[in-house]
Amino acid sequence: MATATLTERAARKHGTVQVAQGACLPAAEDHGHGILHSTGLSVRLASRSGDLTSPTAGFAPGSIQANLIVLPSKYAFDFRNLCARNPVPCPLLAESSAPGRFDSFKSYIPGVPDHELFLISEDGSPAIDIRTDIPRYNIYRSGKLVESGCTDIREHWDKDDSVAFLIGCSFSFETALAEAGLTPRHVERGMNATMYRTNIPLCPAGVFRNSTYVVSMRPYKEKDIEAVRNITRAFGMTHGEPIDWGWDAVDRLGIRDIDVVQWGDGPVTVDGKKFGKARAGAMLDGAGKDDDEEVPVFWGCGVTPQEAVMRAGDRIEGTVIGHMPGHMLLLDVRDEKTRKQT
Amino acid sequence: MATATLTERAARKHGTVQVAQGACLPAAEDHGHGILHSTGLSVRLASRSGDLTSPTAGFAPGSIQANLIVLPSKYAFDFRNLCARNPVPCPLLAESSAPGRFDSFKSYIPGVPDHELFLISEDGSPAIDIRTDIPRYNIYRSGKLVESGCTDIREHWDKDDSVAFLIGCSFSFETALAEAGLTPRHVERGMNATMYRTNIPLCPAGVFRNSTYVVSMRPYKEKDIEAVRNITRAFGMTHGEPIDWGWDAVDRLGIRDIDVVQWGDGPVTVDGKKFGKARAGAMLDGAGKDDDEEVPVFWGCGVTPQEAVMRAGDRIEGTVIGHMPGHMLLLDVRDEKTRKQT
Structure with a gap:
């Protein structure tokens, strides 16, 4: 099967993570690359536990993958507008259902209701915690990358004000x-x-x-x-x-x-x-x-919002968080849900 | 009143129409610049009768103005996609309700139903005839401008196949x-x-x-x-x-x-x-x-689709029609209908 082969290939060991600049929080050993991450949920759970810290190309074939940007709420309107004006690099899939919400998202994908973005585990684990469910993250302040490759952003999340935005990723069409x-x-x-x-x-x-x-x-x-x-x-x-x-x-x-x-x-x-x-x-x-x-x-490419944050520089106050490029959030939405007739 | 002044200013005589290249069909005398064109419908009717052949900046203040592109139906999918990918120069407002329809449009403006795009005259005149209701048009074949400044495109309209697309115009925010x-x-x-x-x-x-x-x-x-x-x-x-x-x-x-x-x-x-x-x-x-x-x-600028047609060149077979830049279609939709909270 093409899909299994795809996962196996991508699940090869990725070696050490390159950090362009800034400090890197201690990362867990890259366990788990021998096993298949066949669903969006399994990739999120492996990221949450710290077992998975690698890029995600080829993981959970046919599932939508997403880029992340987390902004203080006062920039949310401008960011939505940036996405609306630049839908090719910045296709907005979903955002926090309210400022501070890391566990609940509203969907902008036509035909996909909010509750279908992330499925709950059979063992009752939360469907999504955006602070832990991505293998690695980048942290920015005043437009500068200050930490790269963090595996957990709970200490950076503002429970009253952070808004997470999910942007489509081209890994989604690779299947x-x-x-x-x-x-x-x-x-x-x-x-x-x-x-x-x-x-x-x-x-x-x-x-x-x-x-x-x-x-x-x-x-x-x-x-x-x-x-x-x-x-x-x-x-x-x-x-x-x-x-x-x-x-x-x-x-x-x-x-x-x-x-x-x-x-x-x-x-x-x-x-x-x-x-x-x-x-x-x-x-x-x-x-x-x-x-x-x-x-x-x-x-x-959905790294564009991180570039936009760096170019905005001092105009953006407070902490901004992105995924580490290539290390994506997996949704439980199938790619055919977003595929248009041509 | 600011709005009346605006109309009066714009209603000054515009002089002769410059034609960059290609032949120009005989145009009616530019009558009617002394009178106010206060509604979208009145501008359309004056264009339809041939009385109005001038640019429309400042006309019918507060009404949405639109750019036009008419394509053979086989290019409609690609054109919709071009607009979706480039919403800043090509914001798609509406299109023919079916190939060949010059008198009926479906609306893409959120909150504006199809029947509110164009209002019917009290004397029962058709609300819209896209073949006559714009002051002047441009005609392209194989990506080349072959006629410029035509006041009527009925002879170029394919009753089974032409699809008209309406694109937002920045005249709409000038009020x-x-x-x-x-x-x-x-x-x-x-x-x-x-x-x-x-x-x-x-x-x-x-x-x-x-x-x-x-x-x-x-x-x-x-x-x-x-x-x-x-x-x-x-x-x-x-x-x-x-x-x-x-x-x-x-x-x-x-x-x-x-x-x-x-x-x-x-x-x-x-x-x-x-x-x-x-x-x-x-x-x-x-x-x-x-x-x-x-x-x-x-x-x-909504002339961008005409540029895209010229750049596509031989890849587009058949006749393509645009408005003559500055000579817009007036809708009966008020600008506040499309204004977002900021």
Whole structure:
């Protein structure tokens, strides 16, 4: 079965967590990678217990995965507006049902009522505790990353004021790609996703201005791009079709070096070489344009809200919390629930 | 009353219509500029009769104004998706209730039922005929503008296949700006709006790719920008708050010369001088940065779909119709119906 294989691949050991800057709280050992995390609930429970601290690509195949941003309530209106104006990088799936609520969410997914976002365990465990149910988190103050890779944010949560927002994640359409024989490279190799800062401006909203898109990237053959566009187009709540593709897109997006990522793992060829370096080598060898050549394909990425928080800088007072990129919240909503007819 | 004054100003004679390229169908004399067009219906009826062929900024104050794009039905899905992915330049207000329907629309405006989009005249005239009710139209084939300024598109309408889409227009928030003492310059002077092509990429959707935002521009003083942002933010269905502002934004948007517009009338200072040339002169005179200095403020613009059609080129077969920029469709929906609490 394609789905089981997908989980097994992704469940390979991810090694140590890279922390770009800031302090890192002690993390639990990365237990549990040998076992399958087949449902959203099981991934949340394993994160809650501290057993799971790895990226989640390929976990609970067919379940919606979500990015997190937690803001003081006074920025909630501006943030909703940022999402409404930039639905490709920031598709808003759900938010805390009231300021301070870490255990109850209202759904913005058409056709999905609030109580279907998170299912309760048979042993009666709470369905969701957003303070513990993500493998790793990032903490920001005044737009600066001050801690990265925390496994628990209970001490940072304001019980009267914190509002958690859930943003769609492109991991959600990777099962559909795999079913079409187009398994993303990073899933196949059990790596984290590949993410870049770009120069594409976000439409500003209140306090959130001067920010740009973050994108995820997956290498695909030229000849497969229309199929990849067609498959992912249906997933409008989780970034939809790519925003750009091809080697020319690297320049258009203002990415200096395709081998240097800002979040996640660097991109590799099918045989594990550096993606950009291999391309440069092939160019030197006189390789021409070829439908079988792999080119970078870029999607909007739900790390964008964290970029927007950093760009807002001092304009945002108080603590902001995000997931650590690649380490997502698993919902119990199936991807077909958010898939549109095309 | 501010609103009557606004209409009177805009109702000044607009002179001859500039046609950038392509042939222009014979247009009726610009009668009717002395009379007030106080309701959406009266503007539609005057356009239908051929009496009104001018831009509509300031007409029927407080009524929603809309951009038009008419596509063969096979592109309707992609176009809806283009709007969903790019709601700032392309906020979708309504579309033909079925392919071929020019007289019946379904509403996408929250809280506005279909039958409230267009009111029927007391004399029993049809509420809407999209083929005649806009002052002037543009015709495209294979992405090329082939006719500009037509006053009637009945001969181009496919009764079995044409689908008309209505996109929000920033003229809709100009009444609110005027009520705050921030009347846009082009309304004050009875000119058409000021519109530019930019280098900001649209998120692609199916056949619509490689396109960029079109923006409208209004000069405002630095010190008024936060007020202007706050007022227009509420109008999410008609482009909302600006996407960028300040002289630096001209470069960021890839606009070569602020005095050279791609659609509408060139921008002017309060005393009618060329906006960019006056700024260059002031710089030479050693004027420093000043809160009273006017700077350009840019909003998403509903001419963007016409740009997207031109960029799609040969990928779009058949006839596409747009409004002539600045010459809008008036709805009978009041702006407060689309205004959000902020």
